[in-house]
Amino acid sequence: MPSTVLTLCKPKTLRARARFKPLMPIPELVCPAGNLPSLKTAVDNGADWVYMGLKDETNARNFAGLNFDAKSASEGLRYAHAAGAKMLLAINTFPQGNAAPRWQRAIDEAASLGIDAVILADAGLMRYAAQRHPQLRLHLSVQTSATNYEAINFYHEHFGISRAVLPRVLSLAQVADVIKNTPVPIEVFGFGSLCVMVEGRCALSSYVTGESPNTRGVCSPAKAVRWEKHGDTLDARLNGILIDRFAAGENAGYPTLCKGRFDVEDETYYAIEEPSSLNAMALLPELAKIGVAAIKIEGRQRSPAYVAAVTRIWREAIDSYAKNPERFSIQPDWASGLARVAEGQQHTLGAYHRKWK
Amino acid sequence: MKLSLGPVLYYWTREALLEFYAGIADSGVDIVYLGEVVCSRRHNLRQDDWLGLARDLSASGKQVVLSSQALIESESDLKALRRIAANGDFTVEANEMGAVRLLSGRVPFVAGPHLNVYNNETLAWFAELGATRFVLPLELSCDTLRELQAARPAGMQTEVFAYGRMPLAFSARCFTARHHNLPKDDCQFRCLDDADGLALRTRDKDEFLTLNGIQTQSALVYDLSESLEELRGLEVDVVRLSPQSKNMLPIIESFRERCAGRPGAPLDGLRVAPPCNGYWYGAPGMEYRT
Incomplete structure (x- = not known):
């Protein structure tokens, strides 16, 4: 109690x-x-x-x-x-x-x-x-x-x-x-x-970066993040995987891999979870x-x-x-x-x- | 090394499931894991149907194991779990600790891939609880497996997930229902549309993940078919193949041949997606090394 x-x-x-x-x-x-x-x-x-x-x-x-x-x-x-x-x-x-x-x-x-x-x-x-x-x-x-x-x-x-x-x-x-x-x-x-996933049961981060909460105490670690500017757009990549693409004026958040925008059947949206x-x-x-x-x-x-x-x-x-x-x-x-x-x-x-x- | 067939992780029609397992009865797998691991709403086969299938496969000479649901949230989930744990005929694969509580001290069980058996001490504890086989967590490497094998308790078998799209995460949310703008409680079973899951691509069109209801899988197919000699050297007892909707019988045949030390048929063209094996090498899981 x-x-x-x-x-x-x-x-x-x-x-x-x-x-x-x-x-x-x-x-x-x-x-x-x-x-x-x-x-x-x-x-x-x-x-x-x-x-x-x-x-x-x-x-x-x-x-x-x-x-x-x-x-x-x-x-x-x-x-x-x-x-x-x-x-x-x-x-x-x-x-x-x-x-x-x-x-x-x-x-x-x-x-x-x-x-x-x-x-x-x-x-x-x-x-x-x-x-x-x-x-x-x-x-x-x-x-x-x-x-x-x-x-x-x-x-x-x-x-x-x-x-x-x-x-x-x-x-x-x-x-x-x-x-x-x-x-x-x-x-x-x-x-x-x-965390949108059951904690302790998520290997998404190690799938992309080799390091996960369970194994290394990190998710989507900063050392794997790369920001790329192409004209007016800003790409956020995690070990090369495009997690999100921000138009000019959009608030570019940290690319936690489950909180990016992805394509599912040609629709682009926060397919897993919004930031x-x-x-x-x-x-x-x-x-x-x-x-x-x-x-x-x-x-x-x-x-x-x-x-x-x-x-x-x-x-x-x-x-x-x-x-x-x-x-x-x-x-x-x-x-x-x-x-x-x-x-x-x-x-x-x-x-x-x-x-x- | 024995070959096992993991539980079907997708939602297939009743006819498709029965036809699939009719083929498996005559296939080269030694062990078949049965049951719904992902979502309690899926009911094309009910518990009695799974048990009937288990008896049929058992009569065909397969060792049958009933797999428990990986995420237990409600009293009705627990009720179904208690029935599986008390079935009395077949070994159960525990996929979370509630199942372990129901099995431990009563019957031998399999510690499934989602139980987080990451180290020697935890493996020893599971042996004391009555586990007679454990499945290596997907993200662990051959180096970690070598350490676990060196300290493995007597009587504990080791199983390695060696083929299939990897179950990487579970959630309370159903991503398939979300995609179709449906509430989880009224999902209209849209996951029936996707026999091998729903592809999630990056905005530059890379195949990245696979949505399978509340489960998120890799887009790529984990494939240790080129590492079977190494698995044998590490005294792995069972090699697990995770079902896909097509080509499963030739894939089983190829692994059967390779386990016997013969060159099996190439798997290119049989997989639903390109291969990966990074985890085995302690690298990002999506990588592929030859």
Whole structure:
């Protein structure tokens, strides 16, 4: 069940939202920290949890200039704990063949730093963590592709997972059905860049570039991107594959390979997905009512300004809901603030809403 | 090395499916994977029909395995999954962890290609759970396979996807319905129009991907027919061929010959698209090396 207790126990002086006592379980807010400035910003703006990764292929945002070493992780942890927030280390890629020891060292490091929980995707690593560090709290990564309660309960029985992050494929009713049938608290995505594919089950990026989220912690990696100007048009290629072609004046977005325009039976359109962000804020009351334990914000690769805006707005929204659930409504400045930072400046309810499918 | 035929990933008419499997009964494959892996709405063959087909193929000397759906979202999906898991006669290929929960500790099972068995430790865990065969995830290379084989638990067979358009991704969204501007719930089964999937091309007309309902496949055909000696050297037990609507019997025959160390018929002209094999070499999957 979502933890009301944790919310109530936070020192009142530290966190604005502890000024009131919610009568019902309120989802916790889980925010991205690509680096130390983002982590501090997320904590300052009211994140309950911040999640981060190490500077290597053990996590799914293995991008140049991002992530933490032991020193910055340690400083981030002190900062988060001083403010009553918790820190998660994402170790959510899949070691291949003999490579697990490198990932196991990351788990050891999380345990020795005193990180509050690790987010794991690979079953072999979960077993290692459960056996070696039984006190270390385990969260099931979205990359595990556990979309139903049989799968989640299986991980719970074997490794004692404390939380599961659902892939962005279920409708609201399906999320509610999962929650009803599992003892594991459920975390869902609330905002950010949208994977249209089941996470942990997508090899599109390695098909084109040789590197995928599962194997290298990247999707459509920047080193494979090439921009070509031909007269007035701009071509965005990924390892030679034309992902999109922009006319003069069109906003040329990053060529994430599932978000380009392609031809199907001579019709050119966003055949897989538009470049849009998930924004589930309109569903916040329903998510709370069905017992969602935590809402996750995507975006470790985004700027501290993004983290600040999204964390602050979601904190205000969750607090406003907790104060008066019956009268919750999205404030115009929340909507405009989120729209400003959304990818492609448009948003969707994604799979929560059946029409999206 | 044994030859297996993977599940039909497309939506074919009942007649086309029955005719296809009638041909398979007399073909050179040793193992046949049956069932609907992609979409729960597809119903030209119902569960009882699949079981009937399984018995027929079994009587023809084929080892039959029932494949479970790769994306389980609803209670009705789970209900169908429980029936497959409890069938009592045939081994089941688990394609997600819900199926593993239903099979583990009860019956031996096959760990399918979508279970993310990427490393030695995970493979060892699956052996303890009761898996007696695992299918190498598509994006892994021969070098990774070599490491897995060296650490492979006793009694675990290894199967490699060696021919066919590759299932690269699954989604909650149906891309075929989206193309036809139809809601998924009222898709009118338009995927019946595309016996080998719907071609997605780049704007400079490169064949890039194949839309198959909620599944996205490669446009190119993964083809390890030139690497079978290497697979044998790596002690691979089973070579999987993924069905296409035409020419499947000569393709099976060619692989049969090659597995026996004889030069099989060339596959050019038999494939539905040009070949690729990049994953095998640790390269982008769409590349082809000779």
